[in-house]
Structure formats: structure tokens, C-alpha cells
Amino acid sequence: MRTSDGIKKNLLLTLILAAACGCARNDQAVIFATARTRGRIWPHGAEGPEKAQTGGFAVLKNLYLRETLPKLIVDSGGWFSSTPEGFLTRGKSTIACMNAVPYSLAAAGMDDLSLPPRELCKLAATAGFPVLASNLYLKTNKKPGEFASYKLLQAGKHKIGFFSLIISNPARPNRAKYLPSYKLEKETYEAGKAIKALKDAGAQMIVLLANINPKTSAKPEFYREFLSRVPRIDLIITDDPAVKKPFKANRSWIVRAGLGMEDAAKITLDIEPASGRLAKAHWEALPLPVKEYGQAPDVMKVARTYRAAADAHFSKRIGFLSEALPLAENGSSPVAEFAADCIKTWAKANAAIISVSEPAAGFSSGPVTVAGLYSAFPLDSSVVFVKIRGDDLESAIAGMPPSEISVSGLKLFLKDGALERAETKTGPLVPAKAYHLAVPDSMVNGREHTVLTNAMEFANSRRRLREIVGWCFSRKRTLSRPEGGRIVRN
Incomplete structure (x- = not known):
């Protein structure tokens, strides 16, 4: 027969082993x-x-x-x-x-x-x-x-x-x-x-x-x-x-x-x-x-x-707008059109195209600060120089949804939602003529865009789109909203 002392010893040993296992677990x-x-x-x-x-x-x-x-x-x-x-x-x-x-x-x-x-x-x-x-x-x-x-x-x-x-x-x-x-x-x-x-x-x-x-x-x-x-x-x-x-x-x-x-x-x-x-x-x-x-x-x-x-850097004033540049208005993006004008001027190009997804916000009228510039253009896209024939440029534009792009130096005529023709200030694009185009690198890095498919030449400027928009603000004391009517829908 097991004595009470033996039972206690066995119970104590069991508890010790259980505690040890618990610690291990x-x-x-x-x-x-x-x-x-x-x-x-x-x-x-x-x-x-x-x-x-x-x-x-x-x-x-x-x-x-x-x-x-x-x-x-x-x-x-x-x-x-x-x-x-x-x-x-x-x-x-x-x-x-x-x-x-x-x-x-x-x-x-x-x-x-x-x-x-x-x-x-x-x-x-x-x-x-x-x-x-x-x-x-x-x-x-x-x-x-x-x-x-x-x-x-x-x-x-x-x-x-x-x-x-x-x-x-x-x-x-x-x-x-x-x-x-x-x-x-x-x-x-x-x-x-x-x-x-x-x-x-x-x-x-x-x-x-x-x-x-x-x-x-x-x-x-x-x-x-x-x-x-x-x-x-x-x-x-x-x-x-x-x-x-x-x-x-x-x-x-x-x-x-x-x-x-x-x-x-x-x-x-x-x-x-x-x-x-x-x-x-x-x-x-x-x-x-x-x-x-x-x-x-x-x-x-x-x-x-x-x-x-x-705070000191981003509170700096870089320009002044007489009118607001909203992110979206009546089917277009005034702030994207403004950016397209900027890169066309800076690049000394015939035309510019940017995606309306480049800007994340618009600008209010009045003083424009560095903080406002970063809020409007948070992406680090750089500007790419493209040399392309007129027929290839028109083909590339035809492959882009009109609601997703803004242009400068071009007027796009749509029929039933599709591109019918594209014109510059001097008239329709000439098929064999070489045009100088400026676009953000976001438009040439993805397969969904075909700008570079038939480009004659291209080069990345390594200058950010945001910097170039800031350069535009610094050139004039007061800026107004860009001219609209760049995409004509029939």
C-alpha cells in the first residue's frame, strides 16, 4: 500500500513536472x-x-x-x-x-x-x-x-x-x-x-x-x-x-x-x-x-x-494664382492642363501630354506655397523628352482614354468617344513630320501607354514634374488658369 507520504511525494513531483512543461510551452x-x-x-x-x-x-x-x-x-x-x-x-x-x-x-x-x-x-x-x-x-x-x-x-x-x-x-x-x-x-x-x-x-x-x-x-x-x-x-x-x-x-x-x-x-x-x-x-x-x-x-x-x-521650407511662397485650379471640372482637369503647359514650355516642345492621375489635388486662388505644390504633385515623376512622327503620335493618342489625359499644344477632336483627329495650332498633325513631345515618365514606363513604341528618340530629363511646375510659378508674379477647350467632343 502507498503511504500518504508517498502519495504526497508523487503529487509534488507531478506538479513540478507540470510546471516545468508549462514553462517550456x-x-x-x-x-x-x-x-x-x-x-x-x-x-x-x-x-x-x-x-x-x-x-x-x-x-x-x-x-x-x-x-x-x-x-x-x-x-x-x-x-x-x-x-x-x-x-x-x-x-x-x-x-x-x-x-x-x-x-x-x-x-x-x-x-x-x-x-x-x-x-x-x-x-x-x-x-x-x-x-x-x-x-x-x-x-x-x-x-x-x-x-x-x-x-x-x-x-x-x-x-x-x-x-x-x-x-x-x-x-x-x-x-x-x-x-x-x-x-x-x-x-x-x-x-x-x-x-x-x-x-x-x-x-x-x-x-x-x-x-x-x-x-x-x-x-x-x-x-x-x-x-x-x-x-x-x-x-x-x-x-x-x-x-x-x-x-x-x-x-x-x-x-x-x-x-x-x-x-x-x-x-x-x-x-x-x-x-x-x-x-x-x-x-x-x-x-x-x-x-x-x-x-x-x-x-x-x-x-x-x-x-x-x-515647416520653414514648406511655408515658403512660390507664386500667386488669380483663379483656382481645381483637380476636376466639367470633365477636364485644370491643374493637369496647367502642368502640361508648364512642361511644354520648359522642354521647348511642340506638345505635352500628362495623365490626369499625376496631380492629387488642385490649387486654391491666392498665394501658392511649397506645401501646396507637394500636395498637388506628390509623385516623383520626371519629364521625358520624346521625338516622334506625327502619325505615330496620333496613333499613340488614339490608344489613350481621352478622359485620362490632359494635353498642351494640341487640340483633340473626338467622335463617339474616339479620337477623330489631333491638331496643333498650325493645323492637323503631319504624318511624316517629327514632333518634340514632353511627357511624365509614368506615361512611358507602363505597358498601358504606347508613346515610346514608335518614338524616334527619347531621353529622361531627370527633372521632376513637380520641380517644373514650381519653376512656372517662379517665372511670373501672378498666374491665371490655362485656356480650356483642348478636347472637343462631338
């Missing part, structure tokens, strides 16, 4: 993740009647410091383009605030590749943390010097390996992509290389920062197909807003980073103690209210410096 670490911050270093007013201040790296730092589990904080790129600070510093303000948090690691995003290689490398060099771009190459097939292909980090006692992929088109994956200044290598090829290197370095868990082209979206099938072709990845942190909730594909967890400094993703990792592999990922999107977390003074000091410089 609860081995945890945390990854905080952000993406597409786009220069939003400062809190902004939230929606709602109280309009409480929310967002910003100073709030994020206080949230991060509260976490008691072993932790890392990572970012998936998209460092400028939507705010005055981002426009002015070309991402430097974002990296400076990330240094002050400090971040553990970051990766370049698709939007960041609008910077030329030298500028992008200089930006990455200012980071006090590793910056990844695993499948990014220069046109020379060399890796940009300031970027790493992978990095091994420690969260408590666990070794976590990171790599990143910039995915240009999830609908047509695993193909090399050639950009104006860069090359994106095939995703599976670079993933295989990075995972092997991380495993050889002792990584117990593999994390991918997946940077999806903001102009596209990745369906769950993309992740499943990708994961079926590469060695095991434990966790994918994507910057795709289409991923609303975590899901599992193969043996991997797919979660979304916090976007736009509206929130931060908190990913709690349940880790198998023996193998160090990921057992489960718990995901939360945490808002960043100033009232709840406060703001870290050291980060605020950095942010204020950039904010003050941006």
Missing part, C-alpha cells in the same frame, strides 16, 4: 513590426469627435519599452513620400527617429527604390541598425554596399534569422524585374540562399520581411505557392494591407506589420524550447495614442528638429 519572445511609415514621424489627429493625437515614433518607443518579454522591433521600409518631413529629407527623418527608438533591423521597400542608388545607400548608411534587401541588385548585378542579404538577431536565448524580399508583382512571381536603377532577383532563388546562410549561422527560427509593391496586392495563394518552393520559413511579416488577419500556410505564419504609423503590430512568438522553432504566432495591431503611452523625450527632440525645418 510558454517560452516566448515578441517582435514589434512597422511598415510604410512614409515620413510620418509626428502624432496626428485621430478620427472622431475628440480628435486625440495618435502615432509617431516617440509614442512607439514608450510602447516598446513597456514590453517585458525578450523583444525585437523591425520595419519593412517605405520611409518617405507622404508628409512634408518625408518629402524634404527623402527618408532621413524616418531613419533618424528609428535610430532613437532604436530599431533592431529594417528592410528597404518598393517605394524606397525611387531614390537613385547613391542616395539610397547614403540613407541606409545613416541607420544604426542592419538594413536588408535580399533580392536587390544594382544594374551592374552587384549588391548595394550598405545593404545586407540576411541578419541573425538574438531575442533572449533564441537566435532568429531575418531576410527580406521586395516583390514587384505577386501576380507574376519569381521573375527577375528590371527597374530604372535596380534589378530585383527571383524571390525563391534569393530566399534559398538567405535561409541556408542563416541556418549555417545557427538560426533556430527564420523570419521573412515581405515587401509587396504598394500598387499591387498578394493573395493567400501567392504565399502558399512561394512557401512550397523554399526551405521552411517560420514567420512572414508582410506590409500588404490586404492581410487583415494572421493565417497559416504550409508550416508558416503570415502576419501584417503595422502600417503608416497608425498602429504597430505586436507579434508574440510561442517558441518550442528544445528546437527554438515557432510553435504559434499571436498577432495584435496596437494603436499608438499619445494620451495612453506618452512620448519619449529623446525621440521628440529628433522629430521636432525635422518638423521645424520642414
Whole structure:
């Protein structure tokens, strides 16, 4: 018979073993993740009647410091383009605030590749943390010097390996992509290389920062197909807003980073103690209210410096409008027509064509500031010089929906919604005559436009459309709205 002491000893042993197993099951670490911050270093007013201040790296730092589990904080790129600070510093303000948090690691995003290689490398060099771009190459097939292909980090006692992929088109994956200044290598090829290197370095868990082209979206099938072709990845942190909730594909967890400094993703990792592999990922999107977390003074000091410089720069007056230039009016875009006139004059061209999607806003009458210029033309499109025969130009215009373009130096006559003929001030286009045309590069980079198909010559000016519109404002004390009636519908 078992004595009462024996029963107590067995019960105590059972409890100890259960506790030990419980501790093993609860081995945890945390990854905080952000993406597409786009220069939003400062809190902004939230929606709602109280309009409480929310967002910003100073709030994020206080949230991060509260976490008691072993932790890392990572970012998936998209460092400028939507705010005055981002426009002015070309991402430097974002990296400076990330240094002050400090971040553990970051990766370049698709939007960041609008910077030329030298500028992008200089930006990455200012980071006090590793910056990844695993499948990014220069046109020379060399890796940009300031970027790493992978990095091994420690969260408590666990070794976590990171790599990143910039995915240009999830609908047509695993193909090399050639950009104006860069090359994106095939995703599976670079993933295989990075995972092997991380495993050889002792990584117990593999994390991918997946940077999806903001102009596209990745369906769950993309992740499943990708994961079926590469060695095991434990966790994918994507910057795709289409991923609303975590899901599992193969043996991997797919979660979304916090976007736009509206929130931060908190990913709690349940880790198998023996193998160090990921057992489960718990995901939360945490808002960043100033009232709840406060703001870290050291980060605020950095942010204020950039904010003050941006305010001074963007408040500068560059011109005056006697009449408003609305974004859309009676089926046309006066602000797009104004921009078309600007690039035609600047380029000394016979004509100019721009997409009505180039401007994001119009101009009010009265003083025009640098801030207004950036609000109206937020894209970094540059102007391209094109030499083209009259018949080829008319054919190219015929292939463009009339409602989607604005012209200068041309009058388009439509019949039943289709182009009947195009004329200059001197009459119809002459088929064999060479015309000098100015267009934004956004009209020649995509397959939907055919301007360059039969062009005789073309060259990128490397001057931004926004700069040229600013040049127009600086030439005259007062400007009025452009002449309308450029597209005649019968």
C-alpha cells in the first residue's frame, strides 16, 4: 500500500513536472513590426469627435519599452513620400527617429527604390541598425554596399534569422524585374540562399520581411505557392494591407506589420524550447495614442528638429494664382492642363501630354506655397523628352482614354468617344513630320501607354514634374488658369 507520504511525494513531483512543461510551452519572445511609415514621424489627429493625437515614433518607443518579454522591433521600409518631413529629407527623418527608438533591423521597400542608388545607400548608411534587401541588385548585378542579404538577431536565448524580399508583382512571381536603377532577383532563388546562410549561422527560427509593391496586392495563394518552393520559413511579416488577419500556410505564419504609423503590430512568438522553432504566432495591431503611452523625450527632440525645418521650407511662397485650379471640372482637369503647359514650355516642345492621375489635388486662388505644390504633385515623376512622327503620335493618342489625359499644344477632336483627329495650332498633325513631345515618365514606363513604341528618340530629363511646375510659378508674379477647350467632343 502507498503511504500518504508517498502519495504526497508523487503529487509534488507531478506538479513540478507540470510546471516545468508549462514553462517550456510558454517560452516566448515578441517582435514589434512597422511598415510604410512614409515620413510620418509626428502624432496626428485621430478620427472622431475628440480628435486625440495618435502615432509617431516617440509614442512607439514608450510602447516598446513597456514590453517585458525578450523583444525585437523591425520595419519593412517605405520611409518617405507622404508628409512634408518625408518629402524634404527623402527618408532621413524616418531613419533618424528609428535610430532613437532604436530599431533592431529594417528592410528597404518598393517605394524606397525611387531614390537613385547613391542616395539610397547614403540613407541606409545613416541607420544604426542592419538594413536588408535580399533580392536587390544594382544594374551592374552587384549588391548595394550598405545593404545586407540576411541578419541573425538574438531575442533572449533564441537566435532568429531575418531576410527580406521586395516583390514587384505577386501576380507574376519569381521573375527577375528590371527597374530604372535596380534589378530585383527571383524571390525563391534569393530566399534559398538567405535561409541556408542563416541556418549555417545557427538560426533556430527564420523570419521573412515581405515587401509587396504598394500598387499591387498578394493573395493567400501567392504565399502558399512561394512557401512550397523554399526551405521552411517560420514567420512572414508582410506590409500588404490586404492581410487583415494572421493565417497559416504550409508550416508558416503570415502576419501584417503595422502600417503608416497608425498602429504597430505586436507579434508574440510561442517558441518550442528544445528546437527554438515557432510553435504559434499571436498577432495584435496596437494603436499608438499619445494620451495612453506618452512620448519619449529623446525621440521628440529628433522629430521636432525635422518638423521645424520642414515647416520653414514648406511655408515658403512660390507664386500667386488669380483663379483656382481645381483637380476636376466639367470633365477636364485644370491643374493637369496647367502642368502640361508648364512642361511644354520648359522642354521647348511642340506638345505635352500628362495623365490626369499625376496631380492629387488642385490649387486654391491666392498665394501658392511649397506645401501646396507637394500636395498637388506628390509623385516623383520626371519629364521625358520624346521625338516622334506625327502619325505615330496620333496613333499613340488614339490608344489613350481621352478622359485620362490632359494635353498642351494640341487640340483633340473626338467622335463617339474616339479620337477623330489631333491638331496643333498650325493645323492637323503631319504624318511624316517629327514632333518634340514632353511627357511624365509614368506615361512611358507602363505597358498601358504606347508613346515610346514608335518614338524616334527619347531621353529622361531627370527633372521632376513637380520641380517644373514650381519653376512656372517662379517665372511670373501672378498666374491665371490655362485656356480650356483642348478636347472637343462631338
